[in-house]
Each structure stands twice: as structure tokens, then as C-alpha cells.
Amino acid sequence: MPRVLFHKQGEVFSGEVAEQTNLVVRAGIRQFPYPHLTYGCGMGKCGKCACRVLAGAEHLPAPNWKETERLAGKIEDGYRLVCQLWVSHDIELAQDAPVAATAMKGA
Amino acid sequence: MPELMDPLAFRTALETAIKGKSANTSPFSIAWAQGKLSRAHLARWAENHYHYVGPFASYLGYVYGRLPEEFTEAKDFLLSNMYEEEIGGDRHTDLLIRFAESCGTTAERVKNPDNMSATTRGLQSWCYSIAMREDPIVAIAGLVVGLESQVPSIYRRQTPTLREKYGFTDQEVEFFDIHIVSDEIHGERGYQIVLAHAKTVEMQQRCLKICEIGAEMRLLYTTALYRDYVESDLPMRELDLAA
Numbered sequence: 001m002p003r004v005l006f007h008k009q010g011e012v013f014s015g016e017v018a019e020q021t022n023l024v025v026r027a028g029i030r031q032f033p034y035p036h037l038t039y040g041c042g043m044g045k046c047g048k049c050a051c052r053v054l055a056g057a058e059h060l061p062a063p064n065w066k067e068t069e070r071l072a073g074k075i076e077d078g079y080r081l082v083c084q085l086w087v088s089h090d091i092e093l094a095q096d097a098p099v100a101a102t103a104m105k106g107a
Numbered sequence: 108m109p110e111l112m113d114p115l116a117f118r119t120a121l122e123t124a125i126k127g128k129s130a131n132t133s134p135f136s137i138a139w140a141q142g143k144l145s146r147a148h149l150a151r152w153a154e155n156h157y158h159y160v161g162p163f164a165s166y167l168g169y170v171y172g173r174l175p176e177e178f179t180e181a182k183d184f185l186l187s188n189m190y191e192e193e194i195g196g197d198r199h200t201d202l203l204i205r206f207a208e209s210c211g212t213t214a215e216r217v218k219n220p221d222n223m224s225a226t227t228r229g230l231q232s233w234c235y236s237i238a239m240r241e242d243p244i245v246a247i248a249g250l251v252v253g254l255e256s257q258v259p260s261i262y263r264r265q266t267p268t269l270r271e272k273y274g275f276t277d278q279e280v281e282f283f284d285i286h287i288v289s290d291e292i293h294g295e296r297g298y299q300i301v302l303a304h305a306k307t308v309e310m311q312q313r314c315l316k317i318c319e320i321g322a323e324m325r326l327l328y329t330t331a332l333y334r335d336y337v338e339s340d341l342p343m344r345e346l347d348l349a350a
Binding site (some may be wrong): 022024028030040041042043045060064065 | 195197199277278284285288289291292295296299
């Protein structure tokens with residue numbers, strides 16, 4: 001089972017999830033990383049679920065068109081939209097404080 | 108005589124009630140998955156589907172209004188479900204229209220209720236009927252568990268086909284992508300509410316029955332799409348029904 005390490009505002013939360021898990025779906029049904037993961041539309045538009053991938057990025061597919069459009073220059077810094085990812089391997093993510101997250105393009 | 112089930116057994120029973128009548132087994136869904144539909148067929152699907160899913164927030168709005176005040180969590184769930192359908196990001200029906208246009212029809216045709224079949228009208232009416240008349244928890248079982256929770260498995264099967272076999276772009280099929288995420292959340296939360304509130308044998312049996320009927324209604328709707336729009340171009344013998 002993939003292990004997820006989730007950094008937010010100086011704290012680290014961890015949990016195990018089933019293979020092919022979407023973490024926004026998990027948060028939406030009130031399971032880890034709920035209540036720590038901030039998310040919004042779940043459709044790759046609002047950017048609220050954006051996280052920096054600290055480890056495990058090599059197991060993820062390339063950013064899709066929504067991530068490319070939404071995250072613009074942030075992809076090079078390791079940002080991904082968590083609502084667009086299905087996790088099958090261990091991963092370590094960091095989510096910025098809400099103010100920083102909303103500073104992204106178009107937010 | 109049925110007995111009161113614990114949450115695990117009740118959930119399994121709900122899943123079984125839906126599975127037997129899954130819309131994945133309809134000839135329309137099979138033809139879709141096999142890449143055998145034309146864009147014109149998919150346009151007719153979109154013109155019908157709009158009238159089934161378009162009012163989903165309205166169906167839930169009736170249930171919301173009839174849920175007792177103390178069912179706070181269930182009410183909040185319905186509210187966020189309605190919000191996500193309509194204004195949480197792009198309006199879901201706008202994405203459906205985008206797909207419809209890429210199939211060669213127009214927004215005007217999609218929105219015109221004269222372009223839905225009698226069976227689609229029946230499905231829409233059934234949704235309104237249970238939203239207005241059933242016990243609200245039973246209505247959630249029918250609308251959210253019985254209907255909405257099926258969507259991720261249907262679209263997970265159909266979306267890659269739309270790209271790979273039909274040649275649609277990512278933007279054109281966004282309607283299907285968003286439902287894989289949002290309907291997984293909605294379906295699962297629906298299960299949680301039904302499991303938490305159907306606490307008597309009678310309520311559990313009513314929820315099971317409505318799930319079965321809901322799945323049956325969706326299967327009926329999807330099968331009618333095949334009969335009404337596809338069969339004359341693509342007879343059953345040309346479908347690999349074992350797929």
C-alpha cells in the first residue's frame with residue numbers, strides 16, 4: 001500500500017492508502033489526508049489542491065493539460081494538482097499555506 | 108424475514124443490488140466501449156443525457172429541503188454536491204455541451220427538451236418523483252448510491268475509448284474526467300449517509316429496493332438509447348456482447 005507523507009504548515013501527517021488512490025477523493029470522503037489537504041473543485045480548475053512533490057515524482061505520469069494550464073511556471077518547481085493524480089507508489093507532498101496557494105495563476 | 112444488517116453487510120447488499128443491473132451491461136455502453144458508435148450517436152446521447160443529469164442539483168434540492176434539520180451532515184453533503192455540480196468549477200452541463208458540440212450537435216439542440224426520448228423523460232421524472240416523495244434517506248440511496256455512484260466505473264471505462272478510438276481531445280472529454288473524481292466523492296458520501304441513517308430493517312430494505320430500481324432505470328435509459336438511435340446502424344449481432 002502506498003505511504004503518503006503530507007507536509008503542511010510545519011507539520012507532517014502520514015497515512016497509507018490503497019493503490020490508484022486519488023487523495024482529493026479521499027479527503028472528500030473524510031479520510032486521510034482530510035482535514036489537512038485543502039482542495040476545491042476537484043476538476044483541475046481552481047488550483048487549491050496544488051502541492052509540491054518532495055519525493056516519488058518519478059512514479060507519476062507527466063502533468064496533464066489542466067495542470068500545465070493551471071500551474072504554468074510552477075511545474076518546474078515540482079508542483080502538481082493532487083486532484084489529477086492517482087497514487088500507486090509512496091509519495092511525499094507539501095502544500096503551501098492557503099495564501100501562497102491562491103497566489104497562483106488566475107486564482 | 109430480512110434481518111437488520113451491520114454497516115458492512117448492508118454496504119455489500121447495496122453494491123450487489125446495483126451490480127446486477129449495471130448500465131455497463133447495456134448494448135449502448137458495450138458499443139461505446141468497443142469504439143463502434145458514430146459521433147452522431149454520441150450527439151444523441153449528449154442530447155438525452157443533458158436532461159437526465161442537468162437537473163441533478165434540482166433533484167437534490169428537493170431532498171435537501173425535506174431532510175430534517177438535525178441531519179446536518181447529510182444536508183451539508185447535499186449542498187456541496189449541488190454546489191460542485193453547478194458552480195464549484197465549470198458547470199458540469201457546460202462541459203457536457205462542449206462534448207456535444209464536438210460530436211456535431213449544438214447547444215440549442217442539447218437544451219431543447221423535445222430532443223430527449225420518452226425513456227429519458229421517464230428517467231428524469233423518476234428522479235424528480237423520488238426526490239419529492241420518498242423518505243429523504245431512501246431518496247439519497249436511489250439518486251446518489253443507486254445512480255451517481257455508478258458513474259466513475261462507467262466513465263473510467265468510456266473515457267480512454269473516447270480519446271483513443273474516437274479521437275476526441277482532452278478538452279472535449281473533460282466532462283467525463285471530472286465525473287470520475289467528483290462522483291467518487293459523491294457516491295461514497297452517499298453510502299456513508301445511507302449506512303448511518305438506515306437503522307431499521309424496513310429502511311434498509313427500502314434503500315436496497317430503490318437502489319435496485321435506480322440501477323434498473325439507468326439500464327433502461329441506456330438500453331433505450333441503443334434502441335432509439337443506434338440499433339438500425341449497428342445491430343446486436345455486430346456487438347461483441349461477451350466483452
